[in-house]
Amino acid sequence: MANEIRLDNRVAIVTGAGAGLGRSHALALAARGAKVVVNDLGGKVDGTGASTSAADAVVDEIKAAGGIAVANYDSVASPEGAHAIVRTAVDTFGTIDIVVNNAGIIRYKKFMEHTPEDFAATVAVHLNGSFYVSQAAFPIMKEKRFGRLVFTSSSGGLRGGADGVAYGAAKAGVMGLAFVMANTGAPYNVFSNVILPNAYTRMTEAMVLPRNIEKLSPEFISPLVVYLSSEQCQLNHEMFACGGGTVARTIIALAPGWRAESKAELSPEAIHEHLAEIMDMTNYANPQSPDEETRLVVGRRRK
Numbered sequence: 001m002a003n004e005i006r007l008d009n010r011v012a013i014v015t016g017a018g019a020g021l022g023r024s025h026a027l028a029l030a031a032r033g034a035k036v037v038v039n040d041l042g043g044k045v046d047g048t049g050a051s052t053s054a055a056d057a058v059v060d061e062i063k064a065a066g067g068i069a070v071a072n073y074d075s076v077a078s079p080e081g082a083h084a085i086v087r088t089a090v091d092t093f094g095t096i097d098i099v100v101n102n103a104g105i106i107r108y109k110k111f112m113e114h115t116p117e118d119f120a121a122t123v124a125v126h127l128n129g130s131f132y133v134s135q136a137a138f139p140i141m142k143e144k145r146f147g148r149l150v151f152t153s154s155s156g157g158l159r160g161g162a163d164g165v166a167y168g169a170a171k172a173g174v175m176g177l178a179f180v181m182a183n184t185g186a187p188y189n190v191f192s193n194v195i196l197p198n199a200y201t202r203m204t205e206a207m208v209l210p211r212n213i214e215k216l217s218p219e220f221i222s223p224l225v226v227y228l229s230s231e232q233c234q235l236n237h238e239m240f241a242c243g244g245g246t247v248a249r250t251i252i253a254l255a256p257g258w259r260a261e262s263k264a265e266l267s268p269e270a271i272h273e274h275l276a277e278i279m280d281m282t283n284y285a286n287p288q289s290p291d292e293e294t295r296l297v298v299g300r301r302r303k
């Protein structure tokens with residue numbers, strides 16, 4: 001393949017790579033030549049427990065296929081764990097180029113059944129973990145003027161899934177984190193993008209009909225992760241919904257809205273009256289920074 005996308009000499013961390021999507025991403029990155037840190041705490045889907053066998057099995061698979069990988073068993077959910085993951089990459093392979101923030105847990109419970117501990121534990125893995133690992137890797141990427149970060153969000157966060165308030169809140173937080181990192185990293189060729197996958201894994205097995213299992217293979221997600229990890233990818237601050245073969249950009253759109261000309265004009269009644277204009281998404285914008293949004297919303301200062 002003349003224009004094959006290769007990741008030779010790139011070092012990648014994939015968090016939560018011992019199973020499901022992370023395993024698939026790690027195999028795909030290694031198949032393109034990346035040296036991969038296969039991080040996994042090896043716990044249960046609800047975040048309890050730990051074991052080394054999940055990460056070890058994926059490292060063995062990568063090596064058996066002729067790839068290069070090392071296992072790491074630290075939790076992403078503490079700054080110390082995150083630094084140890086990055087240290088594994090640097091000590092073993094000399095640097096870090098790619099971080100795929102993928103580790104995740106879920107506790108399926110009704111809104112009122114979520115305990116503070118459920119909430120804290122879930123946010124700790126998805127949101128805090130993505131922050132800790134990305135922050136530990138960022139100085140190395142900034143220094144070398146290359147970095148690719150892939151963040152794993154979810155329609156559960158973007159759209160608000162039922163029975164997963166902690167999960168949804170954490171995944172929406174991951175989007176905000178990714179956007180901040182996208183703007184922080186842009187001057188240094190350190191790009192951050194978000195995936196919103198749909199895949200059959202142990203996390204979703206109870207919800208997937210048997211006839212859809214193959215269609216929802218994690219292997220339908222990993223080519224996008226490889227692309228977003230590559231030098232060829234010049235995208236930054238983007239989000240992609242994916243699954244079953246589809247790769248689709250998704251955005252947080254801003255309508256042109258209705259604009260009152262004076263304080264006196266802007267009343268609750270006027271809002272009710274202008275609702276059609278306020279809700280109309282024709283000619284929407286997709287602001288890439290708070291400044292851009294403020295300019296669009298507030299516009300030029302009136303006399």
Ligand code: NAI
Nearest residue numbers: 016019020021041042043075076103104154198199201203
């Ligand atoms: P999974 O349960 O198969 O994989 C998650 C992996 O993360 C596990 O191997 C687990 O041991 C590891 N992990 C959990 N806590 C960790 C920690 N503190 N430190 C390091 N590793 C840890 O589930 P799946 O589906 O592969 O999930 C991967 C990511 O994709 C998660 O962030 C999930 O929320 C996200 N996602 C999955 C969707 C799906 O359809 N399967 C949909 C949307 C998002």
